[in-house]
Amino acid sequence: MNIGDITMRKKFKTQVLIVGGGVTGTSVLRDLTLRGIHCVLVESKDMNAGASGANHGLLHSGARYAVSDPEAALECRIESEILKQTLPQCIENTGGLFVAVKGDDENFIADFPHYCSKAKILAEKISLDHARELEPYLSGDIIAAYRVNDASIDPFGLSQQNIKNATHAGALVFYHSRILSFGLVNGNIVSASLENNLTGEMFNIETDMVVNAAGAWAAQVGHKAGVNIPMTYSKGTLLVTGQRIAHRVVNRLRPPGDADIIVPGGTVSILGTTSLRISNPDDVCPTVPETDMIIDEGSKLIPKLRTERYIRAYAGVRPLVGKSGENGDRVLSRGFSLIDHSLDGVGNFMTITGGKLTTCRLMAEKTSDLVCVHLGISQPCRTRDIPLEHAPECRWTTPGASPKHWFQKTDSHEVLLCECEMISTRIIDELSQSMTDEGQPFSLVSLGLRSRLGKGPCQGAFCVFRVTAHLYTKKWLNRTMGLCHMKDFIQSRFKGIRTVIMGPTLAQIELQEAVQCGLFNLEQN
Amino acid sequence: MTTTPDVACDLFIIGEGLAGMSSALFAVNRGLRVCQVGKSYPLGFHSGLLDLLCVNPAQASSNASDPWDAMDYLKKTNPKHPYAKIHKQTIRTAFHEVKTFLAAQGLFYEDLAEKNSDVATSIGTLKRSYMIPLSMQASVQALKKKWPVLFVGVNGLREFSATQIKETLSGTWPGLNAVTLDFPFSRPGEKTCEHLARALDSEKNRALFANIIRPHLNGEKAVGLPPILGVHHSTEALRDMEHKLGIPVFEIPCLPPSVPGLRLKEAFEQGLDKKGRVRLSNFKIDSLSRNNTGEFFIRLSTDCLTKTILAKGIVLSSGRFMGKGLVADRQKIKEAVFNFPVVQPEGRSTWFQKLFFDDQGHAINKAGIETDSFQRPINDHGDIIFDNVFAAGSILAHQDWAREKSGSGIAMSSGLNAVNAFIQSHHVFQDIRKTGTGM
Numbered sequence A: 001m002n003i004g005d006i007t008m009r010k011k012f013k014t015q016v017l018i019v020g021g022g023v024t025g026t027s028v029l030r031d032l033t034l035r036g037i038h039c040v041l042v043e044s045k046d047m048n049a050g051a052s053g054a055n056h057g058l059l060h061s062g063a064r065y066a067v068s069d070p071e072a073a074l075e076c077r078i079e080s081e082i083l084k085q086t087l088p089q090c091i092e093n094t095g096g097l098f099v100a101v102k103g104d105d106e107n108f109i110a111d112f113p114h115y116c117s118k119a120k121i122l123a124e125k126i127s128l129d130h131a132r133e134l135e136p137y138l139s140g141d142i143i144a145a146y147r148v149n150d151a152s153i154d155p156f157g158l159s160q161q162n163i164k165n166a167t168h169a170g171a172l173v174f175y176h177s178r179i180l181s182f183g184l185v186n187g188n189i190v191s192a193s194l195e196n197n198l199t200g201e202m203f204n205i206e207t208d209m210v211v212n213a214a215g216a217w218a219a220q221v222g223h224k225a226g227v228n229i230p231m232t233y234s235k236g237t238l239l240v241t242g243q244r245i246a247h248r249v250v251n252r253l254r255p256p257g258d259a260d261i262i263v264p265g266g267t268v269s270i271l272g273t274t275s276l277r278i279s280n281p282d283d284v285c286p287t288v289p290e291t292d293m294i295i296d297e298g299s300k301l302i303p304k305l306r307t308e309r310y311i312r313a314y315a316g317v318r319p320l321v322g323k324s325g326e327n328g329d330r331v332l333s334r335g336f337s338l339i340d341h342s343l344d345g346v347g348n349f350m351t352i353t354g355g356k357l358t359t360c361r362l363m364a365e366k367t368s369d370l371v372c373v374h375l376g377i378s379q380p381c382r383t384r385d386i387p388l389e390h391a392p393e394c395r396w397t398t399p400g401a402s403p404k405h406w407f408q409k410t411d412s413h414e415v416l417l418c419e420c421e422m423i424s425t426r427i428i429d430e431l432s433q434s435m436t437d438e439g440q441p442f443s444l445v446s447l448g449l450r451s452r453l454g455k456g457p458c459q460g461a462f463c464v465f466r467v468t469a470h471l472y473t474k475k476w477l478n479r480t481m482g483l484c485h486m487k488d489f490i491q492s493r494f495k496g497i498r499t500v501i502m503g504p505t506l507a508q509i510e511l512q513e514a515v516q517c518g519l520f521n522l523e524q525n
Numbered sequence B: 001m002t003t004t005p006d007v008a009c010d011l012f013i014i015g016e017g018l019a020g021m022s023s024a025l026f027a028v029n030r031g032l033r034v035c036q037v038g039k040s041y042p043l044g045f046h047s048g049l050l051d052l053l054c055v056n057p058a059q060a061s062s063n064a065s066d067p068w069d070a071m072d073y074l075k076k077t078n079p080k081h082p083y084a085k086i087h088k089q090t091i092r093t094a095f096h097e098v099k100t101f102l103a104a105q106g107l108f109y110e111d112l113a114e115k116n117s118d119v120a121t122s123i124g125t126l127k128r129s130y131m132i133p134l135s136m137q138a139s140v141q142a143l144k145k146k147w148p149v150l151f152v153g154v155n156g157l158r159e160f161s162a163t164q165i166k167e168t169l170s171g172t173w174p175g176l177n178a179v180t181l182d183f184p185f186s187r188p189g190e191k192t193c194e195h196l197a198r199a200l201d202s203e204k205n206r207a208l209f210a211n212i213i214r215p216h217l218n219g220e221k222a223v224g225l226p227p228i229l230g231v232h233h234s235t236e237a238l239r240d241m242e243h244k245l246g247i248p249v250f251e252i253p254c255l256p257p258s259v260p261g262l263r264l265k266e267a268f269e270q271g272l273d274k275k276g277r278v279r280l281s282n283f284k285i286d287s288l289s290r291n292n293t294g295e296f297f298i299r300l301s302t303d304c305l306t307k308t309i310l311a312k313g314i315v316l317s318s319g320r321f322m323g324k325g326l327v328a329d330r331q332k333i334k335e336a337v338f339n340f341p342v343v344q345p346e347g348r349s350t351w352f353q354k355l356f357f358d359d360q361g362h363a364i365n366k367a368g369i370e371t372d373s374f375q376r377p378i379n380d381h382g383d384i385i386f387d388n389v390f391a392a393g394s395i396l397a398h399q400d401w402a403r404e405k406s407g408s409g410i411a412m413s414s415g416l417n418a419v420n421a422f423i424q425s426h427h428v429f430q431d432i433r434k435t436g437t438g439m
């Protein structure tokens, strides 16, 4: 690189540079911004590209950890209550059940209500008949049932609103931007140099502090600052059913294990998860044996799951900080780690990783408190009380929002582009405008992250063409751009459905291939 | 088997896709009594282009302009491919006979010097095919000669963007223009190609449509439209639009449900009815048994009706998963009617590649029924299972039609091969002579 390059580069200056655009990073962004601190968030892929876009979406009441990890359980109880107040637009307050089936550990069942009450977590014993009345698909083999306050939460809406609220107040967000290196002076990070993965453009950010919220990739980011964070990883796979199986969150009443939670997500249910130790957090995808195991195990709780149609499978990575304990990964993974790297010789660098979606606000609060100490700023946390303002363009990831809009629409020229999820031309236009306003690179995949595009039963096989056609007619796309966008989008959906293509789904894939290869010849373009 | 059947026929054909329809045609043309059962709407998904062969997945990047050369190579590299078992002459006859039949129904097709031709699709890609419907023939010329073209879209027709076609092709094809218009006298909101096509069956509507297109013409030499030029009077609609606009007009193939496919479906249905085929649409097969002379006794039903059929032979053209000819659970693929052995990959883990658009295609696509060179299904030892049951169309193993662009050709030529094989088997010969209904 020559000097000319450096002077040509764009430069930004901020107080806090946050690395990682998952629920943790975006929550820190919002928290610090509310305290009047200027922040820049950089994300190497797109919003919620890591664990935040690959989880159950369960807002834990805490009951699940009451026995194994009382401290985390208490955090979950308090945090879920706060989020229900401050973010109601992204939460479906479904309630939940804990249900044991024949053969499950009797001692655990007996201890469960006791531990819950210690953490003031509601766990109300109900009769087996009542449980089956609430959830008719429950197995005939259930032996105990408790009602709890679990709920389902839309993590995309959460991150998007964190970002909108913060950027309205002056924060900056760069997607598809990778940290190449940190500039260190006297044991402090003074700058970061970055590259935009899509355009190749390089730029610099000068900063007073760096918060590493890169989730499972925290060690990689730490490494760039010369800090060693010992980490291991646990992969979890989840399946999405074609229709909603249960009204409530249904948990298996046993120590956390494989395939023991079913969470409703709008018109579908999400079944999982697994825990598999892996050595590299990149490019995880579900496998056929994993999906088979989840189906077999899940159907012990709800037998209908054995013959259900699955529309998608996906996998996320839990970061485990430190050496693995003896109780297995699930136990280790729940608490969060906030590491102040002054002790490692980098004075203004900290890492926040682990934890849960449910506790992301708390994680952000603790992190921001520590940032304030370093910066010598005494501003209290305000995210407990201030509701996340409901930015209109952030509502489209939440199940049910698009259909509601469609039935209330007033413009007769508006047409549906995706019938499964009822996404109309107006929604696509609004999101395209919003991304363009933010200067975000535009693609079908990123539209999909900000809406429910491709998430319904057809997984986008048809609407991808309608949306692309619309984007061209409205001039959001030009030249041959659409071809790459369509192929990327189709592949991103295929990755999800590949391991659950069986039974009737084969017909859908056959039609998809008939159109996409047989007619459009996309594989050769 | 003492019950008297409701219908006695020579050939019982299972399936109403292109393989079933063309088998029925070849059979009635040869004087056979045909009974056909089917329940889906497969031709409604057909693009209207009759492919023969463009790509040999063994050399993935090639895109042959001469399908017959490509076929020689295919036979060498994939000797189990359905085409490897069918004489070229049979394939030619099949195309010719279907073309002649469709022309008699007013639907005109042409192969251009026995070569493949390219047409532009609604997403701006090029699709190579063999026998081109009249409504798309100007598209081949326009592309070849790089005529300036005006693409016309319709507001509310969600699967078609004139701008998209223009933008995507402009890099290699100068002089393109695009406009999106309100369809005359229609309410705002969603439109489908089929609705527009039915409207354009009428001359009055065509005049209105031509009137709103005309002001946008600016020296272009052709107009490209979505596939909306009529259903029942498509030839007339095309010629009339060309007359009204004064330049060639063509249709651009588009997402299904497809109007060119619908035209095929209607042409086959009407033409075959005239030729005396017995059609049992929407019946499902309840049971099927074979008597000691080898004839099949078949029970069929709908929700309120039952029918029994005695057939001397059967063509199994029930398609793949969409047609429900093949069904699969979590690990295994089965054939739905006879439970014939299905050639298939090891288990679900190997069904699909990691990348959807992988050059090699997915292993599951080559799963299917293996036959001898008379289209008779064979078992693992290579022995034929019944001497009077024949498999045709996409249910056949060792082909990947969507990648090869060979679907229509395999359907029609295996159908003809099956009918020929049936006739050669002596059961029928005698019968044809007796009743004297030969061609």
Ligand SMILES: Cc1cc2nc3c(=O)[nH]c(=O)nc-3n(C[C@H](O)[C@H](O)[C@H](O)COP(=O)(O)OP(=O)(O)OC[C@H]3O[C@@H](n4cnc5c(N)ncnc54)[C@H](O)[C@@H]3O)c2cc1C
Pocket: A019, A020, A021, A022, A023, A024, A025, A042, A043, A044, A045, A046, A047, A048, A049, A050, A051, A052, A053, A054, A055, A056, A057, A058, A059, A060, A177, A178, A179, A213, A214, A215, A216, A217, A218, A220, A221, A235, A236, A237, A238, A273, A315, A316, A317, A318, A352, A353, A354, A355, A356, A357, A358, A359
């Ligand atoms: C299978 C599974 C199921 C789960 N279910 C639940 C649940 O039901 N309820 C619950 O409360 N919690 C659940 N969790 C936990 C929850 O998903 C995570 O705690 C949470 O999403 C973590 O968010 P994060 O922002 O810390 O990490 P991530 O979401 O992983 O974000 C890290 C981000 O950093 C980016 N990044 C990485 N490297 C760089 C770099 N060099 N430069 C810039 N950016 C970078 C990544 O692209 C990524 O977007 C689950 C987790 C898993 C894996």
